Structures are given as structure tokens and as C-alpha cells.
Amino acid sequence: MIVGHTLLIFFIVEYLFTQVFYDFEGLLSIILIIISIGIYLILTFLPAFLIGRKKGVNWGIVTFVLTIFWLIFYTIIIFFVIFITSNGRYSIQPNGIMDLKSTQNSNEAE
Numbered sequence: 001m002i003v004g005h006t007l008l009i010f011f012i013v014e015y016l017f018t019q020v021f022y023d024f025e026g027l028l029s030i031i032l033i034i035i036s037i038g039i040y041l042i043l044t045f046l047p048a049f050l051i052g053r054k055k056g057v058n059w060g061i062v063t064f065v066l067t068i069f070w071l072i073f074y075t076i077i078i079f080f081v082i083f084i085t086s087n088g089r090y091s092i093q094p095n096g097i098m099d100l101k102s103t104q105n106s107n108e109a110e
Helices: 002-019 022-055 057-085 096-109
Strands: none
Touching (some): 002 022, 022 057
């Protein structure tokens, strides 16, 4: 359900940014981020609330803790898989300023 919401927001943003003026893109982005955070919080807390209401507070707390645990676990797994499969393509070295200076120096030499 969360993945569906994320994809929906992605397609809405792609469509709306081609339809609205540049002046309103920032405001639209902020509104969509606030709405998305609210929906993510609802989708995170709702199962724990419903189970806690049906089976008791302890079950609700356990459900919430396990939900957070699995989210963190899957995030770690995703980063690990990306790190293993990246083959060194993603560098953490700052290249922007150094490249700009080397380009300027080569242009001055000509």
C-alpha cells in the first residue's frame, strides 16, 4: 500500500509539474510532501492501532515496534544490495569544485 502511494505521488508530481506554472511548483511540492507524510504516518500507525484496539494495548505496541523494526531492516537490506551491486559507480568524493578548476586551467592554457 505504501509502495502504491509512493508511485501515485511520483506520477502525480510528474504530471502536475508539466501542467502548472514554475511559480507554483515549490508550493505544490510542499503541499504534496505534507500530505504524503500524513498518509505515511497513517499507514504506519493504523495497523498497530487497530490490532491494539482489538487484542489489547500490548499487542498494539508490539505491532508498532515490529513495523518500525521491519522498515529499518528492509532499508538496511536495500542499502546493502545497492552497495554490493554498485561496482564502485557511486563515489563519495567531492568532484564539483575540482573539476571546475581543472576546466578553467585547461581553458587558460589554450
